[in-house]
Amino acid sequence: MSVKYYLDDFLKFFSHIFSNRRLFIDLVKDDFKKKYLGSYLGVFWAFIQPTITILIFWFVFQVGFKSKPVHNVPFVLWLISGMIPWFFFAESLSNATYSIIQNSFLVKKVVFRVSILPLVKVFSALFVHLFFVIFMALIFIFYGFLPDLYWLEFFYYLFAMIVFVLGLSWITSSLIIFFKDMGEIVNMLLQFGFWMTPIFWSVNIVPKEYQFFLKLNPVYYLVEGYRDAFIYKVWFWERPYLTLYFWTVALIVFVSGAIIFRKLRPHFADVL
Numbered sequence: 578m579s580v581k582y583y584l585d586d587f588l589k590f591f592s593h594i595f596s597n598r599r600l601f602i603d604l605v606k607d608d609f610k611k612k613y614l615g616s617y618l619g620v621f622w623a624f625i626q627p628t629i630t631i632l633i634f635w636f637v638f639q640v641g642f643k644s645k646p647v648h649n650v651p652f653v654l655w656l657i658s659g660m661i662p663w664f665f666f667a668e669s670l671s672n673a674t675y676s677i678i679q680n681s682f683l684v685k686k687v688v689f690r691v692s693i694l695p696l697v698k699v700f701s702a703l704f705v706h707l708f709f710v711i712f713m714a715l716i717f718i719f720y721g722f723l724p725d726l727y728w729l730e731f732f733y734y735l736f737a738m739i740v741f742v743l744g745l746s747w748i749t750s751s752l753i754i755f756f757k758d759m760g761e762i763v764n765m766l767l768q769f770g771f772w773m774t775p776i777f778w779s780v781n782i783v784p785k786e787y788q789f790f791l792k793l794n795p796v797y798y799l800v801e802g803y804r805d806a807f808i809y810k811v812w813f814w815e816r817p818y819l820t821l822y823f824w825t826v827a828l829i830v831f832v833s834g835a836i837i838f839r840k841l842r843p844h845f846a847d848v849l
Contacts (some may be wrong), residue, residue, distance in 0.1 A: 594693055601693060601696075601697065601700075604693075604694075604697045605697050605700045605701050605704075608697055608698065608701040609701045609704055627660075627661075627664050627705070631656070631657055631660055634656060634660065634777055648808070648809070650808050651720055653716070654716065654717060654720060654722070654807075654808065655804070655808065656776075656777055657713050657716065658713060658803050658804045658808060659774075659775070659776040659777065659800045660777070661706070661709045661710060661803070662734070662738065662799055662800050662802075662803045663771065663776050663796070663800060664706070664709070665703070665705075665706040665738065666738060666796055666799065667767045667770075667771070668702045668705070669698060669699045669702045669703075669739075669742045669746070670742055670745055670746055670767065671763060671764060671767060672698040672701070672702060673694075673695035673696075673698035673699055673742070673743075673745075673750055674749040674750050674760055674763050675750070675753065675760060676694040676695045676697065676750050677691060677694055677695075677751065677754060677845065678750075678753060678754065684846050691845065692747065692835075692838055692839075692842070695743060695747055695750050696743055696746075698746070699739060699742055699743060699746065706735075710731065713807070714728070714807075717807060722807070722808075725810070727806050727810045727811075727812070728806055729806075730805065730806035730812065731803065731806045731807070733813060734799055734802035734803055734806065734813070737798075737799060737802070737823065737827065738799050740827050740828075740831055741795060741799070741823075741826075741827040741830060741831070743831065743834070744827065744830035744832070744833065744834035744835070745830055745834060746834070747835055747837065748830070748833065748837050748838070749763055750838070751837055751838045751841040751845075752837075752841075754845055754848050755841070755844075755848060770796060773794060774796050774797055774800055775791065775797065775800065775801070780792070780797075780801075792819065795823050795826050795827060798819050798820070798822075798823040799823075
């Protein structure tokens with residue numbers, strides 16, 4: 578199939594979302610509510626769990642290990658500006674991996690474009706992410722870091738993360754239908770990625786000759802990007818090589834994910 582064919586299909590995908598935006602929004606809302614349906618605290622668990630995790634890490638490293646400020650920035654600010662984007666990335670990918678299996682009743686509907694289901698999971702996680710970004714901004718203000726133009730760069734890195742996660746989730750959500758262990762593999766890779774990404778430790782503690790390999794992790798670009806926006810005051814174009822590398826990887830993953838999903842889509846109903 579030609580490049581033009583896939584470009585047309587991409588345009589139809591986004592056109593379908595826009596034309597059915599009310600349905601898309603309803604799916605996102607329903608997915609967000611269903612996650613916590615039946616529990617006493619309901620949707621509040623979406624905010625309680627990440628908050629507790631942040632507090633635990635803060636207590637261990639700030640109180641227990643007496644972590645010093647990083648680049649003259651209070652450790653708690655440096656920590657949350659790395660953990661919050663990671664939470665969004667991990668939750669989006671983990672949930673989107675199961676998006677087709679959990680909505681198998683929609684797969685047989687001819688008029689329904691199944692490829693939007695992973696995106697529904699991503700936007701469902703976005704609710705919580707935006708809450709924590711606002712929460713983080715308030716903490717920065719409390720510590721005397723007032724909003725400036727660099728904070729708007731957050732939207733760029735959020736968009737970059739959504740593109741990257743959507744491409745990955747098209748791959749994982751389609752493969753898990755035929756390879757059930759894919760979900761466990763994703764969770765294992767996320768655990769490994771959490772410790773290998775400089776979220777609660779600085780990349781500068783690693784010898785310079787090894788820092789290059791850590792920076793090959795695309796999530797490094799996103800985590801450090803949030804810190805560039807809120808702490809370091811660096812525009813993304815001031816890191817041209819990292820930006821070029823990230824978008825090369827992200828677009829390859831995005832296009833590959835779209836192609837793999839489209840190739841496997843006709844067989845979903847037979848397996849499910």
